[in-house]
Amino acid sequence: MAARLKQLQSKAGQATQFVSKYGTAYYKQVMEQNKQYIQEPPTVEKCNELSKQLFYTRLASIPGRSESFWKEVDFVKHMWRNRHELKVEDAGIAALFGLECFAWFCAGEIVGRGFTFTGYFV
CATH class of the missing domain: 1.20.5 (Single alpha-helices involved in coiled-coils or other helix-helix interfaces)
Structure with a gap:
């Protein structure tokens, strides 16, 4: 030690x-x-203004992101309804995506526990 x-x-x-x-x-x-990204004058007031602009700009982008999300959900529903027409390549991509999501979940759990391997692996 x-x-x-x-x-x-x-x-x-x-x-x-x-x-x-x-x-x-x-x-x-x-x-x-x-x-080119530096705002003049570099004051606390300017930082607060930019912070508010960022917050409300992100807030204003929620409807567009929500619309994109629901389009993706509709696409998945359509693919599920027509799963008999699904090609092997598409199924493989979906399986790899699911595996990647699970791997990121496991990595997040390991990091959250302070890089200790318990539960899943031991």
Whole structure:
């Protein structure tokens, strides 16, 4: 345990040295490349205004996203009704999609437990 702590401290020291050496130059480069996105004047009031704009813009996009969702649901219903016409490729894609969703669920559960493997695997 002590060896791992020393190793972690060493890595943290290296990271600190790297950031102190290259951090300022990287910051300036990123700010220069993205200056078109910077709002002037950079005040708390401007940040609050932009935050509200983002929130209400996202809120206004809900009807469009809801409409897209229901179109997808209708497409799935149509595919289910006509499942006898379903090709093997389509079924394979659907199975892979379901498997991917399950894998992301499992990964989320593992991350949520702090990267411990219990339940599903043990």
